Amino acid sequence: xxxxxxxxxxxxxxxxxxxxxxxxxxxxxxxxxxxxxxxxxxxxxxxxxxxxxxxxxxxxxxxxxxxxxxxxxxxxxxxxxxxxxxxxxxxxxxxxxxxxxxxxxxxxxxxxxxxxxxxxxxxxxxxxxxxxxxxxxxxxxxxxxxxxxxx
Amino acid sequence: xxxxxxxxxxxxxxxxxxxxxxxxxxxxxxxxxxxxxxxxxxxxxxxxxxxxxxxxxxxxxxxxxxxxxxxxxxxxxxxxxxxxxxxxxxxxxxxxxxxxxxxxxxxxxxxxxxxxxxxxxxxxxxxxxxxxxxxxxxxxxxxxxxxxxxx
Amino acid sequence: xxxxxxxxxxxxxxxxxxxxxxxxxxxxxxxxxxxxxxxxxxxxxxxxxxxxxxxxxxxxxxxxxxxxxxxxxxxxxxxxxxxxxxxxxxxxxxxxxxxxxxxxxxxxxxxxxxxxxxxxxxxxxxxxxxxxxxxxxxxxxxxxxxxxxxx
Numbered sequence: 001x002x003x004x005x006x007x008x009x010x011x012x013x014x015x016x017x018x019x020x021x022x023x024x025x026x027x028x029x030x031x032x033x034x035x036x037x038x039x040x041x042x043x044x045x046x047x048x049x050x051x052x053x054x055x056x057x058x059x060x061x062x063x064x065x066x067x068x069x070x071x072x073x074x075x076x077x078x079x080x081x082x083x084x085x086x087x088x089x090x091x092x093x094x095x096x097x098x099x100x101x102x103x104x105x106x107x108x109x110x111x112x113x114x115x116x117x118x119x120x121x122x123x124x125x126x127x128x129x130x131x132x133x134x135x136x137x138x139x140x141x142x143x144x145x146x147x148x149x150x151x
Numbered sequence: 152x153x154x155x156x157x158x159x160x161x162x163x164x165x166x167x168x169x170x171x172x173x174x175x176x177x178x179x180x181x182x183x184x185x186x187x188x189x190x191x192x193x194x195x196x197x198x199x200x201x202x203x204x205x206x207x208x209x210x211x212x213x214x215x216x217x218x219x220x221x222x223x224x225x226x227x228x229x230x231x232x233x234x235x236x237x238x239x240x241x242x243x244x245x246x247x248x249x250x251x252x253x254x255x256x257x258x259x260x261x262x263x264x265x266x267x268x269x270x271x272x273x274x275x276x277x278x279x280x281x282x283x284x285x286x287x288x289x290x291x292x293x294x295x296x297x298x299x300x301x302x
Numbered sequence: 303x304x305x306x307x308x309x310x311x312x313x314x315x316x317x318x319x320x321x322x323x324x325x326x327x328x329x330x331x332x333x334x335x336x337x338x339x340x341x342x343x344x345x346x347x348x349x350x351x352x353x354x355x356x357x358x359x360x361x362x363x364x365x366x367x368x369x370x371x372x373x374x375x376x377x378x379x380x381x382x383x384x385x386x387x388x389x390x391x392x393x394x395x396x397x398x399x400x401x402x403x404x405x406x407x408x409x410x411x412x413x414x415x416x417x418x419x420x421x422x423x424x425x426x427x428x429x430x431x432x433x434x435x436x437x438x439x440x441x442x443x444x445x446x447x448x449x450x451x452x453x
Contacts, residue, residue, distance in 0.1 A: 002306075086237065
C-alpha cells in the first residue's frame with residue numbers, strides 16, 4: 001500500500017470506532033451491530049469479576065455482531081452512558097486487515113432503583129479490523145482496565 | 152478530490168476544531184472568533200432549558216462569528232473551563248465543504264460567589280465547515296447532550 | 303514535502319504520543335524512554351509549586367530520555383495513572399522536525415498510606431519532535447495547566 005492508501009485506511013478505522021461509540025451512547029443498536037463483522041468476537045471477560053458485579057454472558061466472550069449488539073444492549077440499554085476513545089495506535093497490516101489499541105474512558109449511570117448507581121472506568125481496547133465489501137469493521141475487541149470506580 | 156486531498160481536509164478540520172477548544176479554554180477571544188465564518192450559526196438552544204439556568208441569547212442561537220465569540224465570552228469569560236473533543240466523523244462533501252460530528256466533554260468551574268458552582272457535561276457537536284481563502288472554518292455548530300451534572 | 307508525506311508525519315507523531323501515554327500508564331519504562339530523543343528536555347516546572355506538593359527534580363526540568371523516564375517512574379511508578387491526550391495541533395516544519403500542542407487530562411491515585419490521595423488535572427502539552435533514523439521522537443515537552451484538583 002502506498003502512504004495515501006494506508007492513511008485512508010487509518011482514518012476510515014478511526015471513523016468506524018467513532019460510529020461504535022456514538023451508536024452505543026445514543027442507543028442505535030442496529031447501527032452498533034453494523035460496526036462489527038458477522039463473526040466478530042468481543043472479549044470483556046475482564047469486566048466479569050466480583051468487582052464488576054454485572055450480568056455476564058459466559059465468561060464475557062460474545063461471538064457474532066448481532067449477539068454482541070444484544071449483549072451490550074442488555075447490559076446498558078437503559079443506562080446513561082458516555083464512552084470516549086483516545087490516542088489510537090492503528091497498524092494497517094494489509095489492504096484488508098489492521099490492528100489497533102485505543103485508550104478509553106466510560107461513565108455509566110444506572111436508572112433509579114437499579115442495583116448499581118454509577119461507574120467510571122478507564123482502560124484500553126485491543127482490536128482487530130477487517131475490510132469487507134469496501135468497508136472496515138471490527139472483527140475482534142478485547143477490553144483491559146487501568147482503573148474502575150463505582151459510586 | 153483524491154485521497155490525499157480529502158485526508159488533508161480532514162486533518163485541517165481537526166486542527167481547526169483544536170484551535171476552537173484551545174482558544175476557548177485559554178480565553179483567546181480574537182482567535183476564537185477567527186475559527187468561524189462571518190455568517191456562522193451556533194445553536195446551543197438545548198442548553199437553554201430550566202436545568203441549564205444560564206443567561207441566554209434568544210433561543211440559544213447566535214449568528215455571526217463576532218457575535219458567537221461575544222456570546223461565549225459573556226457566558227464563560229471568567230469561568231475556568233476545560234473542553235475536550237473526541238472521535239470525529241468528518242465527511243468532506245466537496246473541496247470547500249464538510250460536515251462533522253464530535254463527541255465532547257466540558258467542565259466548568261464558576262468563580263466564588265457566582266450563582267453556579269460547577270458543571271460537567273457530555274454530548275456531541277454536529278457541525279458544518281466551509282473553506283474560504285484557503286482556510287477551513289466552522290459555519291454551523293449545534294450541541295446535543297448525553298448527560299449534564301451540576302455541583 | 304508533499305501532502306501525503308506531511309500527513310504521514312502527522313499520523314506517526316500521533317502514534318508516538320499514544321505510545322508515550324500507554325507506556326506511562328502501563329508502567330513500561332523502557333518503552334517510555336524510547337519515545338524521547340537522547341537529548342530531550344521535559345519541562346514540568348509548572349507542577350513544582352506549593353500546590354503540587356510533589357517531589358521535584360531541580361526546577362522540574364529534566365534532560366535526556368533516560369533521566370526523563372527515571373524522573374517519571376520515580377514520581378508515578380506506584381501510582382495508578384490515567385493520561386489522555388486530545389485535539390493535537392501538529393505542524394510539520396521540515397521532513398525531520400515538527401511541533402505540537404495537545405490538550406491533556408490526567409488522573410492520579412496514590413497508594414494507601416501515601417501523603418497524597420488523588421489528583422485530577424487538565425492542561426496542554428507544548429512539544430517538539432525530531433525524526434532520527436526513520437522514527438519520530440519527542441525532543442521537548444512542556445506542560446501548562448488549566449485546572450488541577452486534589453482529593
